[in-house]
Amino acid sequence: MTALLEVRSVAVRFGGVMALSGVDLDVQKDSITGLIGPNGAGKTTLFNVICGIRQPTTGVVLLDNEEINGVPTQKRSAMGIGRTFQRLELFTTLSVFDNVLVAAELARVSNPHAVAREQIELLGLTDRADTIAGELPTGSARLLEVARALAGRPRLLLLDEPASGLDDVETQQLGVLLQQLKSLGITVLLVEHDMSLIMKVCDQIHVLDLGNVIASGTPDQIQHDPSVIDAYLGAVR
Amino acid sequence: MQQLVAYTVIGLTTGAIYALASSGLVVTYVTSGVFNIAHGAIGMIAAFSYWQVRFEWGWPAPVALFAILGVLCPALGLVIDRVALRGLAQATEVTRLTATVALMAAFIGIATWIWPPENRQPFRGFFDGNNVSVLGVNVGWNKIIALIAAVVVAGGLRILLYKTRLGIQMRAVVDDRSLAELNGARPARIASASWALGASLAGLAGILLAAEVQLNVVPLTLLVINAYAAAIFGRLKSLPLTFLGAMALGLTEAYLLWGQGQSWFPETIGGFSTSGLRQATPTIFLFLLLMLLPQAKLRAGAARVRERSAIPQWNTAILGAAVLVIGSIAVTGMMTRSNTIYLIQALIMALAVVSLVPLTGYAGLVSLAPLTFAGIGAVLMSKMPGDGNVVSLIAVVVVVALIGAVVALPALRLEGIYLALATGAFALLVSILVFNQGKIFSNGVAEVPPLRLPGVDLSQPRPKAIFLSVAFAVVGLLLVALRRSSLGRQFVAMKDSPLAGATLGMNLVRTKALAFAMSAAIASLAGALDAGKVAPDNYTFDRSLPILLLAIVSGVGSIGGAFFGGMLLGSNTVLASIVPSVSNITQVMPGLIGLSMGRNPNGTASQIATGFRPVTSHPQSLLTALSGIGALWLLTSVDIISHWGFFAALVIWGLGIVPNLPALAVTSGRSRALCLLIAAVGMGIAAFFDDIFEAVPTGGRLLAIIVLFVVVGNAIRRIHTPVAPTSKSSPDLMGLTGFTPEELSQSDRAIKVVP
Incomplete structure (x- = not known):
């Protein structure tokens, strides 16, 4: 196994607060890696660093052994990084189809319309293709974020709480989809509070607390790690 | 040397006026989040009103000052906050900005209306004609007062923000609006208070400036540019930096004024006259400052956009x-x-x-x-x-x-x-x-x-x-x-x-x-x-x-x-x-x-456009609409109806009646007959427009046409429109068939489903 993404002693300081203080973690190629931790642990900040929205105060990020610290946000999608947002960032006045189409066009795929249709179908949004994105219920909006990120043809997909707002059935379908993406050769880094989903689909989990990685391992190891139970999971479910 | 001192004094006093204006701008911006483009216009209105009561009506200066700065300006600020901007808290920045642009345009219009540019008495400064000697330079009292006012306001704002309950609440709201609200502050009230304060500061600056440059609508309104420049220097947050910026700006202007009188100052640069340079100083200052601002950060949490644009077909x-x-x-x-x-x-x-x-x-x-x-x-x-x-x-x-x-x-x-x-x-x-x-x-x-x-x-x-x-x-x-x-x-x-x-x-x-x-x-x-x-x-x-x-x-x-x-x-x-x-x-x-x-x-x-959409997808109505236009065209080309009649009928037909055609097609019975009657009367009035409105000039006629089409259109719509059923197919609305869309959105709001 080789690492697609390596985060090396990344620290981010907001004024007097250390949002991340020296985070080290790897995301293996073709894996689903979970990133969990209480709110405020620094998960979204880490995503922002990986996408180039925020520069780390210290430390480096490597994609495929290549340092990407200075690369501007808009060039990182061409390098294969795609993401969704915890606070939805849809193009709210465009239709569902156009949301995905814009992504496909920006990625310069050869047939953007076909790619967009394909992703919308994959996420089960075909019936809503003409709906204005701002009018979608939260669950579908989350799925649209995933579809849009996929249209950019990422190698590494960062998902920020994709299951929040989904019902049980939809969450289950999302789990199946994630396995499907993995088999298609897309590496997923997943931030999620739904522990049953995390434990079911992830190959590897990193636990973040107060800007530090406090544990890394397989779902089984994490579930029985005393420090994780203490900081986040509480009683073993 | 004496000249240098003189121009420095001029610069400092001008700077003081800018400082007053910009501190008002900053105070309203930080507490209400609205960048008030109309700030200068408020100052302009205040200056004109002051002139009216002081020089036209002869009120004593203290009474006049109190009436304008203590009553009129705060009232204006309150009205702007309560009436004009209230509905826009959730709107995009573009919309909010436009609202204050609208205010500015309205104020300019009102001022030119009430005080048309004509010969009027001069606007005299405070203690006009009396001078004080500062370092051998004679300085008018108005300038001295401007300086003192700036110092007093700076000190007063400092005390207000740090020593009074209101000021501490203001700062709390700036820090974290919702947290302050949880702790009992009332952001809406505080915003109103800061609008009142900001308007008074704008008014003071306007009155002091008018004494220097005389009453003139547009230049006084553009005082706001100077205020912007200083406020941006303070990053729209820091009052001390804002004051500093204002002084720097005032001094630069004064030294340029001095330089332009000197032989060494180039009259042209690259063939272009430099005469506009001093006038342009604040703007150049503003432009440069804006260029020097750090790159805007990408921020999460895009504004909830209420506006939407349909794809044109x-x-x-x-x-x-x-x-x-x-x-x-x-x-x-x-x-x-x-x-x-x-x-x-x-x-x-x-x-x-x-x-x-x-x-x-x-x-x-x-x-x-x-x-x-x-x-x-x-x-x-x-x-x-x-x-x-x-x-x-x-x-x-x-x-x-x-x-x-x-x-x-x-x-x-x-x-x-x-x-x-x-x-x-x-x-x-x-x-x-x-x-x-x-x-x-x-x-x-x-x-x-x-x-x-x-x-x-x-x-x-x-x-x-x-x-x-x-x-x-x-x-x-x-x-x-x-x-x-x-x-x-x-x-x-x-x-x-x-x-x-x-x-x-x-x-x-x-x-x-x-x-x-x-x-x-x-x-x-x-x-x-x-x-x-x-x-x-x-x-x-x-x-x-x-x-x-x-x-x-x-x-x-x-x-x-x-x-x-x-x-x-x-x-x-x-x-x-x-x-x-x-x-x-x-x-x-x-x-x-x-x-x-x-x-x-x-x-x-x-x-x-929303009104027309059903028409384009309803062939029968489209045909009726077009043949109606054709018929009118025919009537006017054989001189049965006049050109005015044609125009009026076209407007009534096109904007008042056509959008209702699809609905009329499915309406029946008495309400249909009533609608047709209203339409016929409207078209009748329109067709004989020239005879009915014979004595009315063009402007009045245009107005009459607008009124006519609004009345006809609305009357017909009222009569035929049955209660609209909910058209949403969302599963969220399953079983909610007995409610109108308004009731649904009301309940959505009540249980906070839609933010």
């Missing part, structure tokens, strides 16, 4: 273009020469308004300089060799597009309010430094040659009007193509979420520059095609404001909206010139229309 677009061109051929055939010239002006305005469609409507960027680009277009066209041939026109458009992109480029690192201010500063700079040059507008006019097309004489009004409507139609169709293209989608995507756009690979700077270039190119047409003698006054900053206002109000996302806005602006000038008695109302109108934004952020035209 080709069939409606082509239909619209055809109707416009055929309509203008028909209408100009029966218009008098002078009315045709008014139509030409309206079409030029429409072109200027439509230039904001790609920029503001699609890409969500505000420009306060559409007419500046039109002006550059006009100037280039007049200087271009070829005496108006098509190649020159293309060259002009290309050059202005490039200028648009280049000017915008440094400004593109900015966002929202800062970007809008940078375009405003650009507009002022061009007016003061470029358009004022003798070699640009010799003797204050430039001669724009009419475009030369084979077989058409565009110096005649009718061909010119027809040509302009063709030009508008072509631009409109190009914009439809743009909106439907990949680039158009990217524009809208950038407006909705620049953050998501960037993570998907969008180069935001390039996309913004393209939007600016396209907007500038279209605006240049509004200048280059407006053949004849033009003056730089046509292209000033304050003329650009109504353009932006009407664009946004009438629906900047749609081309129809832009056309509507242009016509409204055009008819406004027609009204003003034909019926002088209503000219004051027309000056205030754009501002008042702008203030209706809170209720309808999508714009008027989109409402009308």
Whole structure:
């Protein structure tokens, strides 16, 4: 196994607060890696660093052994990084189809319309293709974020709480989809509070607390790690 | 040496006035989040009111001061906060900005209405004629008072913000609005208090400045530019830095004034006169500061956009273009020469308004300089060799597009309010430094040659009007193509979420520059095609404001909206010139229309368009609508109804009755009969319009037509419309069939499902 993404002693300081203080973690190629931790642990900040929205105060990020610290946000999608947002960032006045189409066009795929249709179908949004994105219920909006990120043809997909707002059935379908993406050769880094989903689909989990990685391992190891139970999971479910 | 001292004193006093104005601006901005473009206009109103009570009515100065600064200004601030801005808390920054632009336009209109520019008593400063000697230099009391006032205000604000309950609450609201609210602060009240305070500070600055520069609507209003510059120096947060910036600005201006009297000061730089330099100082200062601001950060949490723009459909677009061109051929055939010239002006305005469609409507960027680009277009066209041939026109458009992109480029690192201010500063700079040059507008006019097309004489009004409507139609169709293209989608995507756009690979700077270039190119047409003698006054900053206002109000996302806005602006000038008695109302109108934004952020035209949508998909109604127009055309061409009758009937038919046709087709019984009766009466009045309104002048007639179509349209709609069933198919609404959409959205709000 080789690492697609390596985060090396990344620290981010907001004024007097250390949002991340020296985070080290790897995301293996073709894996689903979970990133969990209480709110405020620094998960979204880490995503922002990986996408180039925020520069780390210290430390480096490597994609495929290549340092990407200075690369501007808009060039990182061409390098294969795609993401969704915890606070939805849809193009709210465009239709569902156009949301995905814009992504496909920006990625310069050869047939953007076909790619967009394909992703919308994959996420089960075909019936809503003409709906204005701002009018979608939260669950579908989350799925649209995933579809849009996929249209950019990422190698590494960062998902920020994709299951929040989904019902049980939809969450289950999302789990199946994630396995499907993995088999298609897309590496997923997943931030999620739904522990049953995390434990079911992830190959590897990193636990973040107060800007530090406090544990890394397989779902089984994490579930029985005393420090994780203490900081986040509480009683073993 | 003595001169240096004298100019330093002048500089410090001017700086003090700027400091007063800018501290008011900062106070309102930090507590209410609204950047008040109308801040200077409030100062201007205060100065005029003070003059009225002090010099016209002879009140003693302390009473007058209390009446203005203690009563009028705070009341004005409260009214603005409570009435004009209340509905807009959730709106986008563009909308909120526009609301204050509307205020500014309204205030300018009101001031010119109440105090028309004529010979009036001079505005005398405090203790006029008495001087104090400072270091051997005589300084007027007004200047001394300005200095003292600035010091007192600085100290007072410090005490207010740090020692009083209100001030501490203000700072708490700035820090974290919701947290402060949880702890018992009332952000709404605090915002009102800060608006009252800000308005009084603006008023004080306005009164002190008026004593120095005399009463003049526009210069006093533009005091706000100085205030902006100082406030931006303080990053819109820090009051001490704001004061420092204001003083630096005042001193720079004073030393330039001194320098211009010296022999060593160059009169021209590179062949351009430097006479406008001092006047332009604040603007240059502002522009430079904006350029030096750090790159705007990508922020999460895009504004909840209430506005939406439907994708224009080709069939409606082509239909619209055809109707416009055929309509203008028909209408100009029966218009008098002078009315045709008014139509030409309206079409030029429409072109200027439509230039904001790609920029503001699609890409969500505000420009306060559409007419500046039109002006550059006009100037280039007049200087271009070829005496108006098509190649020159293309060259002009290309050059202005490039200028648009280049000017915008440094400004593109900015966002929202800062970007809008940078375009405003650009507009002022061009007016003061470029358009004022003798070699640009010799003797204050430039001669724009009419475009030369084979077989058409565009110096005649009718061909010119027809040509302009063709030009508008072509631009409109190009914009439809743009909106439907990949680039158009990217524009809208950038407006909705620049953050998501960037993570998907969008180069935001390039996309913004393209939007600016396209907007500038279209605006240049509004200048280059407006053949004849033009003056730089046509292209000033304050003329650009109504353009932006009407664009946004009438629906900047749609081309129809832009056309509507242009016509409204055009008819406004027609009204003003034909019926002088209503000219004051027309000056205030754009501002008042702008203030209706809170209720309808999508714009008027989109409402009308929504009304027409069912018609285009209902063949029977479409056929009826078109044959109705044909019948009217026939009636007027055989002189059964007059031209006025035709025009009135066309408006009533098209805007009042046609949108109701599909519903009428399914209505039956008495209500149908009643609707038809109302329609018939409306059309009857319209057809014999000339006879009924014989004694009424043109402006009154236009007004009557508008009233008639609104009454007829609304009456019919009221009668036939059954309670609309919920059309949503969302599973969330399962089983909720017995409720109206209003009730549903009410309950949604009550249980906070929709934020």
